[in-house]
Amino acid sequence: MTRVLIISGARIDTTLAGPSIRAIEMARYLAPHCQVTLAAPHQVVASLLNVTFAPFREFDQAAVRQLTEQADVIVVQGWTLRLYPCIEASRKILVVDLYDPFHLERLETFSRPEVGDAVEAARSDIEIVNEQLGAGDFFICASERQRDFWLGALGSLGRLAPETYRQDPTFRTLIDVVPFGLAPESPTHSHPVIKGVVPGIEASDRVVLWGGGLWDWLDPLTVIRAMQVVSEERPSVKLFFLGHHHPDPGAIPNIMYGQAVALAAGLGLRDSHVFFNDRWVPYDERGAYLLEADIGASSHPGHIETRFAFRTRLLDYIWAGLPMVVTAGDTLADMVGERGLGYITPVGDSLAFAQAIMALADQPDARTHYAAAFQTAQHDFAWLRALRPLIEFCRQPRYAADKQSRPEVGHAEAAADSGPQALERVAELEQLIAAKNSHIVRLETLIKRIEDGRMLRTLRLLKRIMSRPRIRHE
Numbered sequence: 001m002t003r004v005l006i007i008s009g010a011r012i013d014t015t016l017a018g019p020s021i022r023a024i025e026m027a028r029y030l031a032p033h034c035q036v037t038l039a040a041p042h043q044v045v046a047s048l049l050n051v052t053f054a055p056f057r058e059f060d061q062a063a064v065r066q067l068t069e070q071a072d073v074i075v076v077q078g079w080t081l082r083l084y085p086c087i088e089a090s091r092k093i094l095v096v097d098l099y100d101p102f103h104l105e106r107l108e109t110f111s112r113p114e115v116g117d118a119v120e121a122a123r124s125d126i127e128i129v130n131e132q133l134g135a136g137d138f139f140i141c142a143s144e145r146q147r148d149f150w151l152g153a154l155g156s157l158g159r160l161a162p163e164t165y166r167q168d169p170t171f172r173t174l175i176d177v178v179p180f181g182l183a184p185e186s187p188t189h190s191h192p193v194i195k196g197v198v199p200g201i202e203a204s205d206r207v208v209l210w211g212g213g214l215w216d217w218l219d220p221l222t223v224i225r226a227m228q229v230v231s232e233e234r235p236s237v238k239l240f241f242l243g244h245h246h247p248d249p250g251a252i253p254n255i256m257y258g259q260a261v262a263l264a265a266g267l268g269l270r271d272s273h274v275f276f277n278d279r280w281v282p283y284d285e286r287g288a289y290l291l292e293a294d295i296g297a298s299s300h301p302g303h304i305e306t307r308f309a310f311r312t313r314l315l316d317y318i319w320a321g322l323p324m325v326v327t328a329g330d331t332l333a334d335m336v337g338e339r340g341l342g343y344i345t346p347v348g349d350s351l352a353f354a355q356a357i358m359a360l361a362d363q364p365d366a367r368t369h370y371a372a373a374f375q376t377a378q379h380d381f382a383w384l385r386a387l388r389p390l391i392e393f394c395r396q397p398r399y400a401a402d403k404q405s406r407p408e409v410g411h412a413e414a415a416a417d418s419g420p421q422a423l424e425r426v427a428e429l430e431q432l433i434a435a436k437n438s439h440i441v442r443l444e445t446l447i448k449r450i451e452d453g454r455m456l457r458t459l460r461l462l463k464r465i466m467s468r469p470r471i472r473h474e
Contacts, residue, residue, distance in 0.1 A: 001035045004394050005071035007064070007087070008040040009078035012053070016283040017213070018180070018312045019077055019100060025181060026075065027051045029387045034394050039067050061086050068092055073397045075390075078102060081135060082128045088135050093397045095390065096136035098150050099180070103129050104305040108217040112255065133157050137400040138393050140178035142310035143331040147177055149308050161402035174400060178390050180312045181383030182319045187287025194240055194292050200271050206237045206361045209293035209322070211286070212313040213243035214257045217306075219299040219327065224263050224274055225350035230357050231273040237361050239274045239297070242281055242289055290320035295342075295360045299327040302347040306330050315381060317341075321374040323366045325356040340373045 008023035016024070024046060027038040031050040038044070039054040046053060056063035061084060068074060068090040077097040081087055088094070103125035110118035133139075133154055141147050151171065154160055164174055196203035208227075214220050220241065227239045245254055264270040281289060290296075296317035300306045306329040314332040317324045324342035326333045337344045343356035360366050379385075 001033070002394050002397055003070060003072045004030055004034045004036050004075065005067055005073070006036065006038045006075040007080050008038065009080050010040070011042040012038065012040040012044040012046050014045055014282040014284070015280045021283060021312070022097070022099065022180065023077070024048070025383050026387060026390065029383055030391060030394055033391055037067065037071065039064070059083065065090070073394055079128055081131055093137050093399055094135055095138045095140065095393065096132045097140050098132070098146070099140065099142040099178070099310060101146070101149070101305070101308050104308060105215070105217050108303065108305065129153070130157060133159060137398065137403060138173070139175035140390055141175065142177070142179045144177055145331050146308050146310065147175060150175055159402065163401040167401050176389040179381065179386045180310060180315050181386035182315060182378055182381045184382060184384070187291050187320050189288045189291040191288070192292065193288045198240065198275055200275060201238050201240070202236070204236065206234070206294045207292065208237060208239045208295045208297050208357055209289060210239065210241045210297050211243070211290065211316050214241060214254070214260050216254070216256045217300065217303070218256060219301050219348070220256065220260045221263055222299045222327070222348055222350045222353055223297050224260060224267065224269065226353035226357060227269055227273050228267050229351060229354035231269060234358050234361055237273075237357065240293070241276045242286070244277050244280050286316065287320065290316055290322055293322055294366065295357060296322040296324035297326070298324065299353065300329065300347070302329055318374060318377045318381060321367055321371060323360050323370045325353060325360065339377055341370060341377065
């Protein structure tokens with residue numbers, strides 16, 4: 001069996017964000033086919049059948065190097081390759097998960113005036129992305145739209161090479177679609193968690209659920225403004241924000257959260273019609289919130305991140321059969337419209353959002369009305385189905401066709417014990433080595449010239465000796 005090492009970019013705990021969830025589900029569904037180790041910084045609080053968990057200290061190059069030595073295939077995401085250069089140095093078969101184009105997300109943060117050197121930060125993100133694209137043997141992403149985006153990036157780096165094209169002109173063997181998936185088990189609800197529990201939300205109220213965090217590249221402000229209209233015409237409809245601060249402290253800037261709270265307070269809606277959860281709900285508990293809600297909500301601005309996003313919170317709504325109101329523009333919003341899973345509204349249109357919320361709230365049993373469409377979507381996005389390209393690759397792993405003869409990467413090994421600033425130091429050392437090598441070449445050339453000069457002088461001396469007239473002795 002192939003030995004697969006999955007390295008999560010974030011801790012594996014009871015409270016999980018998208019990248020950690022994805023790593024866990026990969027491990028779960030690869031385990032019947034491969035020998036799987038799931039590694040993560042800090043602690044690992046999880047249990048999966050036939051999966052070995054390997055926590056390690058952040059930036060511990062020795063620990064990560066030891067894990068890579070025991071693997072045939074390594075699956076990485078995010079900043080992992082930059083933080084642990086020993087992974088690329090191992091020259092193992094590398095799968096790069098590109099489902100989260102983080103460099104597009106962070107453009108919104110970089111655009112804020114309070115951010116320092118935004119240009120340098122954005123340039124660093126691009127360097128990290130290009131390192132991934134240059135190192136991977138197989139790439140996975142979340143949608144066909146994302147795949148087109150990443151094919152363009154791979155092409156610009158020369159990875160759409162003739163060697164691969166001869167074997168596979170579609171390049172599916174280089175990059176394929178592995179979306180976020182859904183568990184086969186339906187969510188469960190054992191006790192009330194919102195209605196009649198959160199002060200201000202009655203058991204008979206209709207709840208609009210914003211499932212997930214309030215990140216800077218999202219637009220909860222349009223939904224809050226919509227609730228100002230809804231509160232006047234449907235006072236029993238309440239908005240509940242499920243996500244608090246990111247479970248991994250410092251992982252994502254959270255300026256939008258404060259703006260959302262301030263807007264709700266300024267409109268007189270906070271704790272009367274707009275409510276903010278005071279914690280990040282554990283992964284295994286989210287099903288109860290989804291089942292208790294009546295409408296799912298998601299909104300975003302019209303920017304580049306939206307175009308290539310894959311909103312995992314919408315997958316949760318599908319999992320729970322929760323009719324939704326979403327802003328147009330991303331892949332899953334298109335699917336909501338195509339499959340009839342709820343309402344699509346224009347970007348930034350709070351009135352349209354309010355009208356869609358009220359239309360769903362007025363349906364006596366909206367879940368039943370949409371049940372058949374949700375059942376089909378649940379089947380199509382099942383984790384086992386979503387992960388099939390990754391499973392097949394790991395069962396028969398291979399180096400990318402254009403990387404069969406992989407160059408030595410000793411510089412990565414040299415950096416392996418120096419933490420996240422290692423590559424900068426490596427570059428300095430490489431420049432120093434290059435300068436010394438150039439100096440050595442100059443010395444060798446000089447020595448050769450000197451030696452050539454001595455040889456010429458010796459030959460001239462011999463020639464003079466041989467040309468002297470011989471003296472006869474009679």
